[in-house]
Amino acid sequence: LLGIFFNVHSAVLIEDVPFTEEDFKDGPERIYGLYEQVSYNCFIAAGLYALLGGFSLCQSRLNKRKEYMVR
Numbered sequence: 001l002l003g004i005f006f007n008v009h010s011a012v013l014i015e016d017v018p019f020t021e022e023d024f025k026d027g028p029e030r031i032y033g034l035y036e037q038v039s040y041n042c043f044i045a046a047g048l049y050a051l052l053g054g055f056s057l058c059q060s061r062l063n064k065r066k067e068y069m070v071r
Contacts, residue, residue, distance in 0.1 A: 003042035003046060009031075016038065017038055019031060
């Protein structure tokens with residue numbers, strides 16, 4: 001969800017955008033570019049979380065099989 005809110009340039013999230021004073025002098029296009037960069041980072045992080053979650057789920061199901069259980 002954060003990726004979507006950064007992509008629509010939500011004003012509430014301005015504190016999380018890495019900007020400098022020079023970025024405000026050129027107009028809003030540079031700030032919008034920073035918003036989109038942070039948005040892409042959020043989407044990449046969400047994808048990694050999904051991949052690692054799926055891998056973890058597969059591993060936990062594999063470990064629950066009876067033939068792998070130690071008695």
